[in-house]
Amino acid sequence: MAEISVPSSLDxxxxxxxxxxxxRMEYIFTPGVAAQTYLREFGNKKILGNVSPVDxxxxxxxxxxxxxxxxxxxxxxxxxxxGHVGSFCVTNVPIPGRDLELxxxxxxxxxxxxxIGFLNLVAECPPEECRIGMRVEAVWKPDDEIGMTAENxxxxxxxxxxxxxxxxxxxxxxxxxxxGEADA
Amino acid sequence: MGAGGETAxxxxxxxxxxxxTRGDVSMPGLVxxxxxxxxxxxxxxxxxxxxxxxxxxxxxxxxxxxxxxxxSEALGCVGKPILRVHTAGSxxxxxxxxxxxxxxxxxxxxxxxxxxxxxxxxxAMWALSLKQPxxxxxxAGAGGYFSPIIRQYMEESNAPELIGCMVxxxxxxxxxLNPYAHLHQKDLTFDQVVESPxxxxxxxxxxxxxxxxxxAAMVIVHESIxxxxxxxxxxxxxxxxxxxxxxxxxxxVNPQASRECAADxxxxxxxxxxxxxxxxxxxxxxxxxYEPMWLESLGFCERGDGWKMVESGATHIxxxxxxxxxxxxVLSSNPIGASGMIRFAEAALQVRGMAxxxxxxxxxxxxxxxxxxxxxxxxxxxxxADKPNN
Numbered sequence: 001m002a003e004i005s006v007p008s009s010l011d012x013x014x015x016x017x018x019x020x021x022x023x024r025m026e027y028i029f030t031p032g033v034a035a036q037t038y039l040r041e042f043g044n045k046k047i048l049g050n051v052s053p054v055d056x057x058x059x060x061x062x063x064x065x066x067x068x069x070x071x072x073x074x075x076x077x078x079x080x081x082x083g084h085v086g087s088f089c090v091t092n093v094p095i096p097g098r099d100l101e102l103x104x105x106x107x108x109x110x111x112x113x114x115x116i117g118f119l120n121l122v123a124e125c126p127p128e129e130c131r132i133g134m135r136v137e138a139v140w141k142p143d144d145e146i147g148m149t150a151e152n153x154x155x156x157x158x159x160x161x162x163x164x165x166x167x168x169x170x171x172x173x174x175x176x177x178x179x180g181e182a183d184a
Numbered sequence: 185m186g187a188g189g190e191t192a193x194x195x196x197x198x199x200x201x202x203x204x205t206r207g208d209v210s211m212p213g214l215v216x217x218x219x220x221x222x223x224x225x226x227x228x229x230x231x232x233x234x235x236x237x238x239x240x241x242x243x244x245x246x247x248x249x250x251x252x253x254x255x256s257e258a259l260g261c262v263g264k265p266i267l268r269v270h271t272a273g274s275x276x277x278x279x280x281x282x283x284x285x286x287x288x289x290x291x292x293x294x295x296x297x298x299x300x301x302x303x304x305x306x307x308a309m310w311a312l313s314l315k316q317p318x319x320x321x322x323x324a325g326a327g328g329y330f331s332p333i334i335r336q337y338m339e340e341s342n343a344p345e346l347i348g349c350m351v352x353x354x355x356x357x358x359x360x361l362n363p364y365a366h367l368h369q370k371d372l373t374f375d376q377v378v379e380s381p382x383x384x385x386x387x388x389x390x391x392x393x394x395x396x397x398x399x400a401a402m403v404i405v406h407e408s409i410x411x412x413x414x415x416x417x418x419x420x421x422x423x424x425x426x427x428x429x430x431x432x433x434x435x436x437v438n439p440q441a442s443r444e445c446a447a448d449x450x451x452x453x454x455x456x457x458x459x460x461x462x463x464x465x466x467x468x469x470x471x472x473x474y475e476p477m478w479l480e481s482l483g484f485c486e487r488g489d490g491w492k493m494v495e496s497g498a499t500h501i502x503x504x505x506x507x508x509x510x511x512x513x514v515l516s517s518n519p520i521g522a523s524g525m526i527r528f529a530e531a532a533l534q535v536r537g538m539a540x541x542x543x544x545x546x547x548x549x550x551x552x553x554x555x556x557x558x559x560x561x562x563x564x565x566x567x568x569a570d571k572p573n574n
Contacts, residue, residue, distance in 0.1 A: 095328075
């Protein structure tokens with residue numbers, strides 16, 4: 001290997017093994033019909049879900065297809081602004097790009113009538129009082145700040161109503177409802 | 185021949201040391217180090233290899249697009265087929281299975297497979313917290329994702345609160361027996377594990393995997409070549425399954441894809457009682473509570489009883505009837521793209537009797553397991569000291 005001579009000004013300087021070079025990329029996201037419809041109506045303070053043509057499962061937020069079999073979902077349904085905590089994490093770790101006070105509660109919120117959950121912030125609730133099955137309602141931004149963005153809902157807060165039992169909370173609720181329909 | 189087609193075996197295994205920063209090597213240097221060790225173990229040279237199969241975490245971790253192209257020279261496969269596998273955290277396992285399938289199918293006789301990650305040149309927390317337009321940016325990496333699932337397991341199983349700490353302490357003790365392991369916490373006490381701060385409650389810092397640099401490699405060959413090798417690890421079974429990460433009624437604690445993958449695996453291997461017939465298991469446990477969860481999902485015990493196996497010491501290398509993660513596991517070394525392959529390679533080391541201080545005495549059959557994504561991708565294999573029947 002050829003000898004490499006280093007200028008004397010670099011004598012004793014620690015060799016560089018790596019450098020950090022932040023880069024930036026901007027892109028235009030085309031959300032497709034389902035997400036576009038959802039975001040537009042979200043800007044009108046409405047929460048939409050998709051109805052699966054296969055078995056009527058309600059999917060929030062709507063993605064245009066049922067994740068179980070890919071069936072096209074083009075029927076929308078307006079959802080209430082209340083639900084329950086399917087499960088949650090009390091987070092003590094800052095996340096890139098967000099300035100959240102620690103600890104914060106990230107929770108899978110199952111809206112009333114929805115069959116899947118989506119991840120949201122829960123506040124006005126001490127972490128030690130958060131529970132699987134706790135009933136919550138949306139706290140929206142002031143009307144003049146509402147836009148076509150997922151950040152329209154500031155957070156979800158407890159309603160104080162009785163909890164949903166663990167056996168029917170979160171993903172387990174689907175099976176309870178199916179069984180109820182089968183028995184009826 | 186449970187895995188289908190031609191019989192195959194592992195005859196070479198190579199790993200790098202795992203550490204927070206392998207500043208002494210570049211990415212090509214890192215993968216080459218593991219590959220050279222695997223070739224040396226196999227008694228082979230670069231020219232002997234027919235094809236290379238590589239796996240790692242998604243490209244945006246290190247920011248190198250299609251690194252398999254960038255690394256092809258370092259892996260001696262210019263002019264040879266190279267294949268890249270993508271299955272998130274399970275990728276090291278799936279990559280080994282794809283390599284094995286090239287031999288089972290009769291396409292190739294001698295395949296080199298490599299899994300790697302250089303987390304020191306990456307930002308996994310950022311990469312796993314990407315903002316999506318229809319969802320608030322709130323998830324804090326993998327721990328933030330798995331914490332709510334673990335919370336549901338704790339509630340449904342009524343497991344004692346410190347089971348996760350027992351797993352973490354056990355794996356860190358096991359890591360002391362493995363010179364390659366990233367974490368060597370000689371003076372660690374159980375109380376220190378318990379007192380460690382909560383990062384993603386109920387997950388403590390001490391119950392979380394480290395961020396590691398490292399690579400693992402294996403040489404997988406056809407029976408005709410393995411017959412000449414001193415101590416091959418015969419592939420008895422291999423299975424992969426996946427599912428969506430959010431759908432109505434999804435069993436997040438014990439995913440259908442995991443259960444069906446395990447059932448397929450045991451059937452291929454002719455195993456009816458995994459607890460009795462498997463001598464050592466390397467399970468993908470990046471957060472401590474996943475040990476009891478996977479023990480249940482894999483059928484080593486009934487649902488709800490996994491924590492009892494942990495509590496009884498059944499998974500400890502000393503005195504346990506099913507030692508789990510004798511290498512120290514993902515909790516002690518986590519170069520993501522290699523982590524699954526390390527599980528598969530460690531299973532092979534056990535049945536070859538080459539696991540050194542963390543060898544399970546007399547191990548004849550071992551399980552390698554990996555999962556990835558939102559606990560939605562699964563890869564598993566069973567390897568044995570004896571050639572598979574039929």
